[in-house]
């Protein structure tokens with residue numbers, strides 16, 4: 001396979017190469033926001049995969065199994081497109097922790113996490129016409145030693161209930177994360193440097209995706 005990141009051969013026309021349609025097989029607003037902020041505006045087709053119906057022996061394998069299932073479920077509907085499936089779980093002492101959904105579960109999680117480290121594992125599967133490239137990002141997250149009042153206040157906001165690991169890095173949960181070791185984007189929901197490598201394996205350069213749409217200067 002030619003090196004997708006190699007310079008264009010001599011005599012090739014300058015400028016971007018045609019890129020396939022990119023489809024994000026995820027309902028996650030965080031994933032879409034991360035990609036858009038990074039200059040990529042994919043179509044969104046939610047997979048509808050029943051995550052509880054699938055299992056794996058460890059958190060990283062589970063994230064990959066679910067990411068693959070989501071990408072495959074959507075790829076059938078969008079032939080020819082480049083389909084990205086993702087799934088995030090918090091690996092705390094080997095347990096795969098997804099969304100808590102219930103306040104009491106979120107409280108229980110924070111009482112177990114506070115003052116400790118977990119690994120946020122996000123599975124990525126980039127699939128096009130039956131060709132898959134997949135990998136897991138692992139980012140160590142150090143949680144603050146929050147007190148009971150902070151746990152109650154955070155749970156009461158509702159934010160921790162619908163996010164993997166019962167915390168966000170870029171939202172209210174950011175106050176309670178002392179630091180990360182690894183790609184922070186992988187915590188939010190899609191690791192950009194890992195996705196860059198998966199795109200390259202499909203012969204797509206990130207810069208070509210940028211060129212496929214005008215850069216919109218953020219309102220900063």
Ligand SMILES: Nc1nc2c(ncn2[C@H]2C[C@H](O)[C@@H](COP(=O)(O)OP(=O)(O)OP(=O)(O)O)O2)c(=O)[nH]1
Nearest residue numbers: 026027028030087088163164168169170187188189
């Ligand atoms: N904004 C933000 N969201 C986070 C963070 N950590 C986890 N999440 C969200 C991203 C995902 O929406 C969700 C992880 O659950 P899933 O990987 O199953 O994705 P989700 O169910 O949202 O959509 P999908 O299954 O892909 O259709 O948690 C964070 O640090 N910041």
